Amino acid sequence: AQSVTQLDSQVPVFEEAPVELRCNYSSSVSVYLFWYVQYPNQGLQLLLKYLSGSTLVKGINGFEAEFNKSQTSFHLRKPSVHISDTAEYFCAVSAPGGYQKVTFGTGTKLQVIP
Amino acid sequence: DGGITQSPKYLFRKEGQNVTLSCEQNLNHDAMYWYRQDPGQGLRLIYYSQIVNDFQKGDIAEGYSVSREKKESFPLTVTSAQKNPTAFYLCASSDRDRTEAFFGQGTRLTVV
Numbered sequence: 001a002q003s004v005t006q007l008d009s010q011v012p013v014f015e016e017a018p019v020e021l022r023c024n025y026s027s028s029v030s031v032y033l034f035w036y037v038q039y040p041n042q043g044l045q046l047l048l049k050y051l052s053g054s055t056l057v058k059g060i061n062g063f064e065a066e067f068n069k070s071q072t073s074f075h076l077r078k079p080s081v082h083i084s085d086t087a088e089y090f091c092a093v094s095a096p097g098g099y100q101k102v103t104f105g106t107g108t109k110l111q112v113i114p
Numbered sequence: 115d116g117g118i119t120q121s122p123k124y125l126f127r128k129e130g131q132n133v134t135l136s137c138e139q140n141l142n143h144d145a146m147y148w149y150r151q152d153p154g155q156g157l158r159l160i161y162y163s164q165i166v167n168d169f170q171k172g173d174i175a176e177g178y179s180v181s182r183e184k185k186e187s188f189p190l191t192v193t194s195a196q197k198n199p200t201a202f203y204l205c206a207s208s209d210r211d212r213t214e215a216f217f218g219q220g221t222r223l224t225v226v
Contacts, residue, residue: 009154032213043204043217051213090156094213100147100172102215104156
């Protein structure tokens with residue numbers, strides 16, 4: 001069985017400051033890892049994904065994440081946040097074999113303070 | 115533009131009534147999914163379909179039903195057997211590789 005833990009339910013940060021949203025996973029097989037963003041009353045939009053290869057993954061809107069197999073983590077980072085980054089962020093883990101195997105974390109609400 | 119369309123965006127129903135949520139995609143994706151989202155709980159898989167005329171239960175299928183008569187369409191019916199139907203429902207689809215999914219804008223269902 002696989003699981004995802006997002007350690008922070010809410011993260012407040014001042015505009016133009018850096019931010020890190022934490023995600024830890026557990027899985028007994030090789031994994032695919034994802035970060036999604038959700039704006040209020042909207043669907044999920046993929047920020048970035050790790051399938052294989054380079055452990056540093058760059059995504060849209062200036063976000064990046066690093067896959068750390070030894071620490072079973074996939075933390076999301078942005079060096080300078082903008083007001084428009086205020087949203088909820090979901091980490092997800094999947095195993096090869098189909099998206100129906102995706103497990104989502106409980107989400108982290110990022111609040112950017114002007 | 116290709117994408118996934120969910121309708122309606124907001125839906126109100128009386129307790130005990132069945133209600134059907136629409137999901138249409140023009141991405142030519144084989145696989146489609148329905149998720150339920152509740153505050154603080156992330157997304158939970160209700161049903162998924164990997165091909166027309168075939169679908170499987172997800173983690174929380176009780177009280178829900180689906181059909182997949184066309185590749186483009188995957189409607190979800192919330193039946194009166196669902197004990198707590200008020201939630202945000204998301205439809206998604208994925209391509210043949212099934213390494214990621216594309217989501218619709220969601221339907222917020224409120225049962226009163």
